[in-house]
Amino acid sequence: MEQRGAPGPGLVLLLLVLVPVPVPAQVRHPLPVLLMMPVSSGPGRGGSLTWSLAPAVHMALQDLKTQPGPLGNYEIQLQLLDSQCDPAEALRALFDAVWAGPRYLLLLGGACPSVTALIGRALPALHLLQVSFASPSPSVLSNRKLYGGVFSVAPSQRSLHQALLKLLQRFRWSRVALITEEGGQGAEMKKDLVKQILKVPDDVQLVSAQSLSSDVCSSLKTLKDKDVRIIIGQFEDDSVPEVFCCAYRLNMFGSGYQWLLVGGGSAVWSSSSCSADSLLTAAEGSFRLQIKTFSSSNMTGVSGRTPQDYRDSYHRQLSQQGSKVSPLHGFAYDAVWVAASALSAAMETAKHREKYSSQRPHSVSQEEVHTLLLDKLRHTQLQGVTGPVSFRNGERMGSIELIQVQGGMDVSVGDFSTSTQQLRLFNQLLKFKGPGPARDRTLVLEQRLQVGLLLYATMSSAAAVTIFITLSVLFLTAINHKHRLLRSRSGSQDVLLLIGVLLSSSSVLVSGLDGASLSHHTLEVLCSVRLWTLSVGHMLGLAVLLIRTWRLHSLHSTKQTQPACCGVLLLILLLDVFVLTSWQILDPLRRVVLQHSSQSDPADQDVVVHLYSELCSSSDMDLWLTAVYGYKAPLLGLACFVAWSIRALQVDPPAVSSKRLSVSVFAVTVFSVSGASGSLLTSHNPPLHFCVTSVLILGCNVFTLSCLFGPQLLHGGELQGEATDGEEEDKKKKKKTKKKKLSRLNQQLRSRTAQLDVEIETISMQLYDTCEQLHRTTRPNNAGEVRAVTWAHAAQICPDHRHSSGDAINSPELVRRRLSVQLPILHLSYLPAVGGVSASSSSLFGSQDVFIYHDDNFLFTTRQPAPRYC
DSSP: OOOOSOOOHHHHHHHHHHSOOOOTTSOOEEEEEEEEEOOOOOGGGTOOHHHHHHHHHHHHHHHHHTOOHHHHTEEEEEEEEEOTTOHHHHHHHHHHHHHHOSOOOEEEEOSSHHHHHHHHHHHHHHTOEEEESSOOOHHHHHOTTTSTTEEESSOOHHHHHHHHHHHHHHTTOOEEEEEEESSHHHHHHHHHHHHHHHTOTTTOEEEEEEEEOSOHHHHHHHHHHTTOOEEEEEOOGGGHHHHHHHHHHTTOOSTTOEEEEESOOOOOOOOSSSOHHHHHHHHTTOEEEEEOOSOSSOOOOTTSOOHHHHHHHHHHHHHHHTOOOOTTHHHHHHHHHHHHHHHHHHHHHHHHHHHHOSSSSOOOOHHHHHHHHHHHHHTOOEEETTEEEOEETTEEOOEEEEEEEETTEEEEEEEEETTTTEEEEOTTTOOOSSSSSOOSSOEEEEEEOOOOHHHHHHHHHHHHHHHHHHHHHHHHHHHOTTSGGGGSHHHHHHHHHHHHHHHHHHHHHHHTOOTTTSOHHHHHHHHHHHHHHHHHHHHHHHHHHHHHHHHHHHHHSSSOOOOOHHHHHHHHHHHHHHHHHHHHHHSOOEEEEEEEEEEEETTEEEEEEEEEEEEEEOTTHHHHHHHHHHHHHHHHHHHHHHHHHHHHTOOSSOOHHHHHHHHHHHHHHHHHHHHHHHHHHTTTOHHHHHHHHHHHHHHHHHHHHHHHTHHHHHOSGGGTTSOOHHHHHHHHHHHHHHHHHHHHHHHHHHHHHHHHHHHHHHHHHHHHHHHHHHHHHOOOOSOHHHHHHHHHHHHHHSOOGGGOSHHHHTSHHHHHHHHHHHHHHHHHHOOGGGTOOOTTOGGGGGSBOOOEEOGGGOEEOOSBOOOOOO
8 A cells, every 4th residue: 555645754753763773793583563652743842752652662672682582583673653643543554554564463552542442443353462551441441352452561540440449448438529521531531430439339429420621619619519528530630730729719628528539640739820838738638549650679670670770761861852751651661572572472482383383384374373472462471660560351460559648749658459459558658637537428426315324223223122112011911911901992902002003113124225235126015014014003003092082082071972992993994904905006116216406526527426316106106195194184183183172171180191192192193294294305315204204203102102101111000900091081980970860869869858748747737637627526426336436446547635735746656657658658769779778678667766867868767666557
């Protein structure tokens, strides 16, 4: 094919530099190799990448000539192709060179990633292999079927991304942002980095990906608004000052931020917008991940040079040329050696096959040479100035260096091996502005509000003492079988009251436990246990107190109605059990996490303490609490009203037990209302809630025990002779009632006696008048028998004429006659119930004593015999 155009003066000068005059002292077999690089300008116009790499290539060619053995038998002849960093121009130049000949086996180059990507797909058709001294694009290494003939001496950008992920995982940075340049290779690098981050979604989260536009500060402002602390930058060295200048203005540096720069070299800390000090202040502590260009050891390589010897020679030639240093010159030097080693080894193997083949004459075909060369490149093992050189799927196994800016200087603080995938950090060299590495977000510390061990032990001990005292009282009550307490209704009520105290005190032991020491299921079971013990225990105590006050009130009232104690108690307990059972079945208590307000840590403003607590709750907690309070509040109110009525209606002398009972009812009401209010107000603070409710529950129980059972325990001897509460009042009431009845009956008998006396006197007068009349009208007649009978009858009724005076009326015989009429009436009037004479005591009426009035207007008999009467 006809060559298009003549080479320019810059290209001719470059050829003179790259292709030295051969030495005729030793005959070498030529190995034609293509060298593709962009030749855009000469050294006088600022130089280019090719001019900065030309001294390294020239040194490699010179060192190859001095090598003995197979390397000394061959001579690398380079054919320079100008790629112009244009894929189309590069592909056309490659086809022209292959068409014109000679037969090329290898292609060096790769300074332009876009050209490498296109040329790499055409190499298999041309039976060519490529050894690149620049990092290929991620797409080249990701598809080995299309780019199987491309080998890169420089580590790829993918290894940088792998090292970056290891660094993020080492410091546990999981929330990051990305800033890259727009278009070109930056877009492809960004795509690969995002792909690598997405492979580990549980470890790293990409919050935002920004591109450097005309306004860099606006992109950084977006990241600051999203509270991004870890910022990954992937851009050229020329953009570094501008980015850190905006970071300084937005205060995105210091202990709260961490900058990670991927790729690039040492930046020039100068900017027209910010001073050098401002840039260094913003960049202080930032990390830069870069490919390690030279070996850290001073070991002599395959070329016979140490890394330091090579760099000194390179800089001497570069100073004569007047070009700037390229970060790829060491890889270009080693690339020439890799190509020469693989070609010489492949040629030696081909000659050996031709010489010792069973088929003679035998010549190795072009395809066989291509296969031999591919195999030699895959198994390349040599020590270059950049370190050990080997390949894995066409990618150089090298090292990534971790640099940190400290005091305006670059300090190597670690490295990443691409062969072992291990990150090594020198912790003694790391420096951070804060107490440690920056946080990837505002640190939120989850802190559980729970009952402290000391508080729980104190309240549990108090509850245990209360339970022990209650059991002791219950035991003393149970073993005293002869005591009237067990033979009366008050005894059974006391037992129920003590059981209520036991249940409510036991709820304190359960309420202090939380999810920190118990499982989820166990905590839910304890929630129900605490509800039942507290509610049933409170209801038992309240029901007993209400029934006792009601009984005392009924005894003081005029209606004399007695309450059905067992029925009322059973009704109240059934109501409580019904509500609790419905609650447990329809909407059981569950463990609920209650979130509280967050607060900043005074020691570190970037730390926010998030408080939360666990409590027992249900879906309709307010509804069920309203139902429980709805029937307990009226009972408390009724108990207080009845207790106050007892105090107002007390008789003289007042009953001490009724006073204690009234005080107990008022105390239980106050403690209950305080406990319900305190529980609702302190539910957000478990330690305070536990302390308040426990103190109120135990205080109520202790007060009830001391008020109702304290005097009986302190004065045990008086327990036998003193009636308990309602019984004592009941006896006094019955005695008073009986006394009143006797008084009324006695008054009635006195009135009846006076009435009978009047009637007797009236009858006596009438009899006397009748006798006088008979005495005057009766005459003796001729019929003596009849007169004798009439006179005898009159003599029985009327007294003798000697008793006609007033003294004769009160004679003993007349008195006995009057008593013979009065005695049966009195005998029937006085009953044994009121102290009268029994009907069976008939002997008393035979006495000669007379009836007289005694003290308190009661009648007593004398021992005088009563006359017989008809």
